[in-house]
Amino acid sequence: MTIHEHDVIVVGAGGAGLRAAIAANEEGADVAMVTKLHPVRSHTGAAEGGINAALRDGDDWELHAYDTMKGSDYLGDAPAIETLAQDAPEEVIQLEHWGMPFSREDDGRVSQRPFGGLSFPRTTYAGAETGHHLLHTMYEQVVKRGITVYDEFYVSRLAVTDHDDPEDRECHGCVAYDIKSGDVVGFRANNGVILATGGDGQVFDHTTNAVANTGDGAAMAYRAGVPVEDMEFVQFHPTTLPSTGVLISEGVRGEGGILYNREGERFMFEHGYANNDGELASRDVVSRAELTEVNEGRGINDEYVYLDMRHLGEERIYDRLENIIHLAEDFEGVNPVEEPMPVKPGQHYHMGGIETSEHGETCINGLYAAGECACASVHGSNRLGGNALPELIVFGARAGHHAAGRDLGKAEVPIGSSAESEAEEGLDTPVEPGALDSTDGDVAADGALVEPTEVVEHAVEYERSRVEDMLERDGTNHAEIRGDLQKAMTENVNVFREKESLKDALEVIRECRERYQDVAVSDPSRTYNTDLIHTIETRNLIDIAETITLGALARDEFRGAHWRREHQERKDEEWLKHTMISWNEGTPRLYYKPVVLEGESKEYEPKVRSY
Amino acid sequence: MSTQVQERETDTEAEETSDQQQRRRSETGERDDMRERAETDLSEADETVRIKVFRYDPEVEGKKDPRFDTFEVPFRKGMTVLDSLIYARDHFDSSLTFRHSCRQAICGSDALFVNGRQRLGCKTQMVDLEWPVRIEPLPHAEVVKDLVVDMEHFYDQMEAVEPYFQTNDLPDGELEEQRQTRENREKVKMSTRCIWCSACMSSCNIAAGDNEYLGPAAINKAYRFAMDKREGADIKEHRLNIIEQEHGVWRCQTQFSCTEVCPKDIPLTEHIQELKREAVKSNLKFW
Structure with missing residues (x-):
């Protein structure tokens, strides 16, 4: 049995993972990255817009924190938000010092531009391909430092002790499937495992996310006993191309792009969706506005609206948004210099995720999470444009430093069961969520498994037999199950949500679980078996979809990205709290923890979120 | 196979x-x-x-x-x-x-x-x-x-050109970036678009015959740094030494196949040519 041993293991090699690995390396740890893609293939590379950071005179971190709290609709935790705003400037300058090719002003300093929901133009950018440059710049640093990268290794299980109480458990490593050779190998982490596996957009069938974004980290942590937080908050980006889900950056609207309906009306103003900020209102507001236009018959082909940037002029478009021209031409056959682009909302980002403190810690000792898979919570119920990339680098760095032993002080964001304020007991679900029976292997044993090497070996054995089993038996192909799941989620757990359709979704999810019992991999090969990888991913998608839907059903209010037909108002007296779901050995349990509005030097007062 | x-x-x-x-x-x-x-x-x-x-x-x-x-x-x-x-x-x-x-x-x-x-x-x-x-x-x-296909050889070549930013000129001030002119950023812009797909390497006859040839993508990566004025003259010199090696820029016979297939429209052949000229200029300096 092959077991690789390192101080810190980082799972995933996008922005958060790379930054975490560099941080752990800076701290002197022997760090290795384990990733199912090669690092430069990670989906951070697709981020277009920019990185919010208070760098300039007239701006300061407190304004950034305030904007973020307001954008979160008062569901972000103040200590995490303030940490983001405080650390972002230093992290951005660090990237510049690592050579990142930011766009520049006449004086040679890095450029910043306005973005939705920001009180100051603080979105630092590198053309319309900021994520690509951020990803490559940090991977260059990983190469420079000689950090070990196990690329095309798919981590499928965490190696965690089996104490009854998740908070007594310890993470000692993980198990990965070596995609090229078909071996199942163990990774032993002496100091910690950092999950940085990114998003889970593949839960839906129209998404800007990559095919690889299947929520693996969140699903693994969840089953290992870490609660997931605010899973109902899924951001739908208002400007994606209808045929593929390819994203058209908010930068287009930041530079002055205009949204029109079929009547040629600038509906954001003319129909009163956002009288002050218009197209630059936050994403949930714009997404709902677009779908309302379409639902009321003012869309084009009953599907989309137009995003027009022709008035910006060819020179400005080429200077600042050149890649948008290529995207619209290659993926939609439209030249945006000459005609408006068709756009509609698509799943884009998951605010919810693995519960962590602002140091990236989870309630399982030695297990961390950072980036989109985590929920600190910075974005609360809605993420502002330009806030995802700083989250990756700020919290990636903190998790890396902490795992490698740096003292960051005591975290202010509470995690684990001590943070629970109330249990959800009355949730009316049409079917029982969670595991179908207690034999599906994710249920912890008897507390006997505690010795680190044994824990890893046991996890490897378990995964080996799971893989063998799927390869050898006959049964259903995962693609059908995945397709039906995605379709049900897009139909029922989209921008507009209501009780009955959420229940319908839970029934479909349950059916998917049942069908997954018989799932089988048709490709018998050990070499590069993507059929097997996708089959394992599909299980993760089922668990993630269920938590999103359960959270959406529980939260009977309208906040940020979560809208309920029967409850179209924000209910602060009842709902200034996070929705928590713990796997609870296969019988998911919902509970709540209060949002932390107490900042370093002030209390954030919930206000009406108008733009 | x-x-x-x-x-x-x-x-x-x-x-x-x-x-x-x-x-x-x-x-x-x-x-x-x-x-x-x-x-x-x-x-x-x-x-x-x-x-x-x-x-x-x-x-x-x-x-x-x-x-x-x-x-x-x-x-x-x-x-x-x-x-x-x-x-x-x-x-x-x-x-x-x-x-x-x-x-x-x-x-x-x-x-x-x-x-x-x-x-x-x-x-x-x-x-x-x-x-x-x-x-x-x-x-x-x-x-x-x-x-x-196995990408290891491609990755090895990319890593052979010290594909990371190096400079001795970081500013002293707190939270201060290095200055870069718009022109200089524009100069390296196309080269930074590389997505490591290896289409160029696959299309290159020279790379097919000489397994040690750095190849268009790696040379373009070197170009991205050598032309970035934030790195400074000494480091540029060092970079030119790397790409001037036996299996470096001089192998290129300007067949433009790499440039034709690049999905990001990077003018790879031009970048290789420009590095050849830079290398010549730099060598003349020491005569």
Whole structure:
């Protein structure tokens, strides 16, 4: 049995993972990255817009924190938000010092531009391909430092002790499937495992996310006993191309792009969706506005609206948004210099995720999470444009430093069961969520498994037999199950949500679980078996979809990205709290923890979120 | 299995139509629903496009000898080569193997040899190709399985040029960036767009003959740093030394094949030429 041993293991090699690995390396740890893609293939590379950071005179971190709290609709935790705003400037300058090719002003300093929901133009950018440059710049640093990268290794299980109480458990490593050779190998982490596996957009069938974004980290942590937080908050980006889900950056609207309906009306103003900020209102507001236009018959082909940037002029478009021209031409056959682009909302980002403190810690000792898979919570119920990339680098760095032993002080964001304020007991679900029976292997044993090497070996054995089993038996192909799941989620757990359709979704999810019992991999090969990888991913998608839907059903209010037909108002007296779901050995349990509005030097007062 | 170029010469095509595939599936009782769905889609589609896909698996009986499989895929407006492969995999043969992730030409995973040319599957529209469409793995690389090639050599070459920013001129002030003119940023802009897809390396005759040749992508990476004035003169000198080595810039015979296939429109050949000139200038300085 092959077991690789390192101080810190980082799972995933996008922005958060790379930054975490560099941080752990800076701290002197022997760090290795384990990733199912090669690092430069990670989906951070697709981020277009920019990185919010208070760098300039007239701006300061407190304004950034305030904007973020307001954008979160008062569901972000103040200590995490303030940490983001405080650390972002230093992290951005660090990237510049690592050579990142930011766009520049006449004086040679890095450029910043306005973005939705920001009180100051603080979105630092590198053309319309900021994520690509951020990803490559940090991977260059990983190469420079000689950090070990196990690329095309798919981590499928965490190696965690089996104490009854998740908070007594310890993470000692993980198990990965070596995609090229078909071996199942163990990774032993002496100091910690950092999950940085990114998003889970593949839960839906129209998404800007990559095919690889299947929520693996969140699903693994969840089953290992870490609660997931605010899973109902899924951001739908208002400007994606209808045929593929390819994203058209908010930068287009930041530079002055205009949204029109079929009547040629600038509906954001003319129909009163956002009288002050218009197209630059936050994403949930714009997404709902677009779908309302379409639902009321003012869309084009009953599907989309137009995003027009022709008035910006060819020179400005080429200077600042050149890649948008290529995207619209290659993926939609439209030249945006000459005609408006068709756009509609698509799943884009998951605010919810693995519960962590602002140091990236989870309630399982030695297990961390950072980036989109985590929920600190910075974005609360809605993420502002330009806030995802700083989250990756700020919290990636903190998790890396902490795992490698740096003292960051005591975290202010509470995690684990001590943070629970109330249990959800009355949730009316049409079917029982969670595991179908207690034999599906994710249920912890008897507390006997505690010795680190044994824990890893046991996890490897378990995964080996799971893989063998799927390869050898006959049964259903995962693609059908995945397709039906995605379709049900897009139909029922989209921008507009209501009780009955959420229940319908839970029934479909349950059916998917049942069908997954018989799932089988048709490709018998050990070499590069993507059929097997996708089959394992599909299980993760089922668990993630269920938590999103359960959270959406529980939260009977309208906040940020979560809208309920029967409850179209924000209910602060009842709902200034996070929705928590713990796997609870296969019988998911919902509970709540209060949002932390107490900042370093002030209390954030919930206000009406108008733009 | 070294390259598929020979494969084309010997033409070991062993075609199996999707009808046959469906019959076979049905006989084994496997995935009937999938088949039905595929048939429904096919009957509803006005048009189908035939793709011929290279297949090889070193350990599966019947796939050890490379062959081509044919799939009939319902055509939709806007369909890309990648879309057709995904359709074939999800409806006809789940063992069909290819890399892909972002679907928007930024992850660089799906460079393929399509109708005899290196292209990214996700940004190649079927309507722009001659049908049937022939899809093969990148030439001049080891085939791992089906359309997946071993990228290790490409990554090694990329890493051989010290592909990371180096400078001795960081500003002292707190939170202060290095200044860079817009012109200088513009100068390196195209070179920074590389997505490491390796289409250029695969298209390059020199790289095919000289395994140690750095190749267009790695030299472009060196260009990206050598031309970035933030690095300073000493480091530029060091970079020029690296790319001037025996298997560096002087190997390039300016055939422009790399530039032609680059999906990000990077003027690779021009960058190589410019580095040659820089190297000459730099050498003259010491005379």
